[in-house]
Amino acid sequence: MSFNAESASLAAEKNTFFSVLREAFVGTERDFTRGSIPVALIILAIPMILEMSMEALFAIVDTFFVAKLGAASVAVVGLTESVLALIYAVAVGLSIGATATVARRVGEKDMDGAARAATHVIYLGLLVSAAMGIAGVIFARQIFGLLGAEPDVIELGLPFMRIMFGTNAVILFLFLLNGIFRGAGDAAIALRVLIIANGLNIVLDPLFIFGIWIFPEWGVTGAAVATVIGRSAGVAFAAWTLLRPGNGRLEIRAEHWRFDPTLLVALVRLSGTAVLQFLIATLSWSGLVRVVAGFGTVAIAGYQIGLRVIIFVILPAVGLANAAATLVGQNLGAGQPERAERSVWTAAILNAVLLGLAGIFFIVFPELVVSIFTTDPEVSRYAIDCLRIVGYGYAFYGLGMVMESSFNGAGDTLTPTYLNFVIFWLFEIPLAYVLAYHFEMGPQGVFWAITIAFSALAVASALVFRRGKWKQQVV
Numbered sequence: 001m002s003f004n005a006e007s008a009s010l011a012a013e014k015n016t017f018f019s020v021l022r023e024a025f026v027g028t029e030r031d032f033t034r035g036s037i038p039v040a041l042i043i044l045a046i047p048m049i050l051e052m053s054m055e056a057l058f059a060i061v062d063t064f065f066v067a068k069l070g071a072a073s074v075a076v077v078g079l080t081e082s083v084l085a086l087i088y089a090v091a092v093g094l095s096i097g098a099t100a101t102v103a104r105r106v107g108e109k110d111m112d113g114a115a116r117a118a119t120h121v122i123y124l125g126l127l128v129s130a131a132m133g134i135a136g137v138i139f140a141r142q143i144f145g146l147l148g149a150e151p152d153v154i155e156l157g158l159p160f161m162r163i164m165f166g167t168n169a170v171i172l173f174l175f176l177l178n179g180i181f182r183g184a185g186d187a188a189i190a191l192r193v194l195i196i197a198n199g200l201n202i203v204l205d206p207l208f209i210f211g212i213w214i215f216p217e218w219g220v221t222g223a224a225v226a227t228v229i230g231r232s233a234g235v236a237f238a239a240w241t242l243l244r245p246g247n248g249r250l251e252i253r254a255e256h257w258r259f260d261p262t263l264l265v266a267l268v269r270l271s272g273t274a275v276l277q278f279l280i281a282t283l284s285w286s287g288l289v290r291v292v293a294g295f296g297t298v299a300i301a302g303y304q305i306g307l308r309v310i311i312f313v314i315l316p317a318v319g320l321a322n323a324a325a326t327l328v329g330q331n332l333g334a335g336q337p338e339r340a341e342r343s344v345w346t347a348a349i350l351n352a353v354l355l356g357l358a359g360i361f362f363i364v365f366p367e368l369v370v371s372i373f374t375t376d377p378e379v380s381r382y383a384i385d386c387l388r389i390v391g392y393g394y395a396f397y398g399l400g401m402v403m404e405s406s407f408n409g410a411g412d413t414l415t416p417t418y419l420n421f422v423i424f425w426l427f428e429i430p431l432a433y434v435l436a437y438h439f440e441m442g443p444q445g446v447f448w449a450i451t452i453a454f455s456a457l458a459v460a461s462a463l464v465f466r467r468g469k470w471k472q473q474v475v
Contacts, residue, residue: 062223072156075157094275099408104475160224209226270411288429288432313355313394332473348398348399412470
């Protein structure tokens with residue numbers, strides 16, 4: 001057998017179904033700047049999809065158990081989550097800077113540069129989490145008031161919100177450290193981190209909420225305690241994996257911790273725009289909660305149940321979008337912009353198909369999903385409306401997610417920031433208010449505004465992506 005024939009045979013063997021599946025779960029040393037794009041997407045996307053499902057599971061599990069305590073407790077979790085979305089926005093924004101920078105250095109085969117980027121992302125995370133924690137604990141009551149919560153909900157929810165804000169570092173570093181692993185192509189490690197965190201949360205949630213066995217009965221506050229413990233364990237495992245010698249693609253040594261102001265400023269510039277991008281998007285959800293709050297606590301509870309399910313299904317699609325972003329960063333670093341573009345369109349089509357199927361399920365069987373979380377007929381009515389109406393736009397969401405993530409993977413965080421501001425703030429929120437109150441559609445008007453806005457964002461993102469300016473982005 002000739003050398004070329006033997007190489008082709010080995011390559012084919014490596015790309016068999018079970019070998020690719022094994023690489024996705026166990027980890028891989030594969031070079032993602034060469035070879036089959038679909039295979040690269042599968043290896044990166046499977047653990048990232050499961051990772052995002054695990055992240056969504058935190059809120060789903062909390063809502064499932066807290067729903068047994070009544071509508072007020074569900075509203076506490078929902079309102080707090082809508083504000084914690086700010087922390088998620090900061091965490092995702094910082095992790096985008098980490099992923100884009102590390103991926104670009106890996107594509108350039110500059111592993112020392114990738115390690116230095118990782119350490120400076122950690123420096124940045126420590127500063128940001130301290131500032132957010134102090135502000136959230138001090139102003140928790142005022143935050144509930146701004147969201148339109150009723151007095152009984154505020155009193156019930158203050159401990160929950162203060163715990164979640166005070167320990168925001170575990171949320172931030174869960175995203176940050178996993179963002180570093182994703183940029184390096186070690187997506188399987190990020191999945192293990194979330195499995196540990198969620199496993200503990202699922203076990204501890206009912207124990208702390210209902211006071212089972214030797215555990216105290218803390219009600220909705222117990223959900224916060226369980227979530228923090230689970231996430232802390234995940235962060236500890238991620239940090240140990242990243243910092244121990246011989247951990248995989250990215251090895252951090254003592255010299256990589258030497259402070260470099262120029263590198264930190266570059267990360268702040270890149271991540272700062274990404275944070276603004278996600279703040280704009282997530283604050284729009286808080287704006288929509290304020291519109292829904294005008295229809296009472298029951299409407300908020302129904303909306304929050306619907307929203308938790310929507311996010312649970314959307315986040316796996318974000319996993320596929322993140323896989324595309326990693327391929328964009330690494331292939332641009334390797335000087336292969338056309339391969340980066342092919343990766344994006346492949347992922348976008350697949351994501352649109354998968355989320356389109358999920359949308360059809362929500363349109364046809366919303367009652368089946370909602371019945372898992374509540375038996376209250378009024379709460380169920382709002383949740384069913386939310387799932388069915390938002391489901392009509394799911395295929396567009398899948399397309400738009402990949403496009404926006406790909407801009408970020410290239411280091412072009414400004415374009416999706418601009419698009420988010422125009423679509424969500426100048427279009428979606430005014431449309432939701434007009435439909436809900438002027439046209440007297442109630443919460444259904446808000447749900448239709450979400451569907452229309454996300455569909456418009458997908459079309460706009462695809463049109464801008466085709467222009468190709470992101471290929472010249474310097475990171």
